[in-house]
Amino acid sequence: MPARLPSWAWVTGLTTGAIAAVVVLAVQADQGTKPVAATTRPSASATADAKPSAKPEERKPAVPADSGAGRRIVYSLGEKRVWLVDASDTPRRSFAVWPGTVAPDPGTYTIGKRTPATTGSDGVPVEHIMYFAQKSGVFIAFSNAVDGSSPPPAEPDAQTGGIRITKPDGKALWTFGSAGTTVRVVE
Template sequence: MPARLPSWAWVSGLTLGAVAAVAVLAVQADQGPHPTVAATKPSASASAGAHPAPEASRPAAVPDGSGNGRRIVYSLGQKRVWLVDASDAARRTFTVWPGTVSPDPGTYTIGTRRDATTGSDGVQIEHIVYFGTQDGVWVAFSNAVDGSSPPPPASGAKTGGIRLHKADGEALWAFGTTGTTVAVVR
């Protein structure tokens, strides 16, 4: 009967072989081509089909003159909202679809919140956060339950709903509790 090698010898031999194979592969990889980072920006044609959200590339700065502390800032001109924490840092910013009636610039307070209802445009909406009135029309943030953008208003219709994307509506609902300040700026 031939002599058997002890198991430690087998394990040591296999380990030594594996280490040698990895070393050979590492040397070969080091001598091959290496990826590099392009130092140029993509051409306009390369990115023409892509429309990244402005938030993804460069967050818009909180407007000057919008106050201090924890607040919601709504810019009429930019059609944009910021959720600003107590340290004056924007935690989230996003674009919105304003209604036909806009609040005057100034400071408001969230007084009423409503889980869901039908908007004046006939769309099921949720996360309704009322913060003011203008020309007899309630002004509020909300989002469509199905996530759609608002339809064009009927001719002459007065709508005070500021419609948000669904995820933004959820974020504003969580942030904008009763008593939260809403700063409206031009």
């Protein structure tokens, strides 16, 4: 009859195996992504108590009064902002922009040519390009950088007509602004 192992040998073997499994899992976990601490400081209005507070309602900028009526894209030169306005005059989206060095004159335009992707005059790959004006031989269009970056400051003598927007806003504008869509430029 074969020799029987004592119970202490079984317990020792199982314990050793469990410890080895925990060590393997700990090493794998240590190689994963690590949480990053926030680098922003709390605002001056932050309170010391831990009571949850209601999130303040985000104030959306109003569509400029002199921007026309109906479905349109509104571009404010002074506010450096665009609104996508539906047929019932309800703003569906609003976002900040980075204008080029050549600005269109205030007035009413329409989206003409749409180009899915190209390289901007500053050498940056751009997408969702929607041309709507021309001034001093420079074409003016909305676009977003493919990598989502904002444009670097233009050279003082550069003639750029690209109005850059963020990548998510570029997708929204591309969907909203088909060829023939009205663009109203206001001060």
